Amino acid sequence: MFAARSAIALNRLLDVLPVFAGDDRVERLFTLIPGSEFHVEALTSIERAHARMIPWDRARERSFDLIVASSPKGMFRLLRGRRVLLPHGAAFSKTIPGEGSEGSASGLDPVYLLHNGRAVAAFHGLAHPDQVRHLNSVAPRAAERAAVVGDPTLERLLASRTHRDRYRSSLGTGARSLVVMASTWGPESLLQRRPRLPADLATRLPHDAYQLALVLHPNARSEIGGFDLAQRLAPALDAGLVLGEPYEEWAALLIAADAVITDHGSTALYAAALDRPIIGVYDGGDELIPGSPMAELLDRAPRLEVEGDLQAAIRGHVPGSGPRLAESVFAEQGRALELLRQELYELLGLTPPAIQVTARVLPAPSPPVRAPVAFAARTYINGFQVRVERRPAHGDAPAHHLAAEFGVAGERLIQSAGLLYRRAEHSPESVYGLAWTVEAWLADVLENFPGCRTAAVIMSPSLSLTRRRGGPILTVSIGPCREDGRIMRTDPAAILSAVHAWLSSHPDPPAAITCEIGPYSFPVRISPATAEEAARVL
Incomplete structure (x- = not known):
């Protein structure tokens, strides 16, 4: 059973599917955990994947051999069976004020990882040993069942790097510099604090030198709604802005990108792992955890000035600096699916199929729907x-x-x-x-x-x-x-x-x-x- 509360959580689970590829002993089912205001996009994603879905009430009544989720929140612990937790982002650099423990990293909060003093998950797969150490410091009981397996989503990006030219061709980028803006969700996000930035850049940067794209957190898309989002971004879309889809396309855009403008969302850490120049626009607040990998990345990154020389910021990038930082976030690069499969099949009591598990190459992004006339x-x-x-x-x-x-x-x-x-x-x-x-x-x-x-x-x-x-x-x-x-x-x-x-x-x-x-x-x-x-x- 794959259980998700939101689109971002579901998308992470879809990247795990190759672990069970080719095995007719495994039945793959999905359910939507209630209680999240961002569930609409998750339901759409399940339908788009043509997956078999079980209503929550029926899922509660059954017992499963394995339950895989990427968020411990909500009623996840009510599902019966061995429960597995995977991250739904990178590096646990963000805290959500007013939710769970004060100042705790979202995803590693003991309020959600423990129930009556016991770990809610039979296994917790993490991306780096530092994350296991952090978990041990805040929830030792949960850390007893944690291990490093790497990041399955990063595996897809790494497996798709050689398709960069194909992605740029699909986008019509040509010899232009593709600049991707990455916005997380919440009051401190790029789109909330600088709602006019996409249109400002799209209309002020020379069209034949730059192409712009926006990667928006699925929660923000759910909150705004597709129709209203298109209306808000209309000036930028009319100027040629590419609005990436929240599943797979965002990752293809990072591979195609020449630079990434970002707030404090973890998307930028994936871009850093690809060695893309990072340009910061986060104005500070209560959500970014000091000393976290994302905070360190933003401390090193140049700040964006709308009237400044964007090309100078791109030229100032030091090759190799991003991957070096990413090593503190993503361990076991290239082995994540293999390690995860070993852990999950051990929980199932089965021997994995005698086929190599490989990450699926990302599909090419869709061409821009609008262009300047x-x-x-x-x-x-x-x-x-x-x-x-x-x-x-x-x-x-x-x-x-x-x-x-x-x-x-x-x-x-x-x-x-x-x-x-x-x-x-x-x-x-x-x-x-x-x-x-x-x-x-x-x-x-x-x-x-x-x-x-x-x-x-x-x-x-x-x-x-x-x-x-x-x-x-x-x-x-x-x-x-x-x-x-x-x-x-x-x-x-x-x-x-x-x-x-x-x-x-x-x-x-x-x-x-x-x-x-x-x-x-x-x-x-x-x-x-x-x-x-x-x-x-x-």
């Missing part, structure tokens, strides 16, 4: 070099021109844009077809939108066709950036902003320019379009 673009021309910085148009960033995607952006943005572009569509032809040629569409846009000075069509990542008002149709050929054996491309719309800026200040188009987009340079060739190119069908 218009940009406030600033351009800097120096000889034949043009640097472009684009930010989502609904922010307050100053701009040299507004660039909007035709057919996607709203009417106000379309009417105000100096650069209008569209992406060529290759949809199946219907019986009654209607299509534009490139030449006709460019002419129509320039005729009907007087504020537009340049119209363009993106044909592919390497080819666009553009026309300045009063000028000829030009072919824009975009080469990749090559660096250390990597071939990188950028959004052609950013290149079109560079071409638009050049044509706005020079009477004749150049044969070639170099476009600086983010930290990379892309060679661009410009030539008169051929009749065949102008006649291509959109």
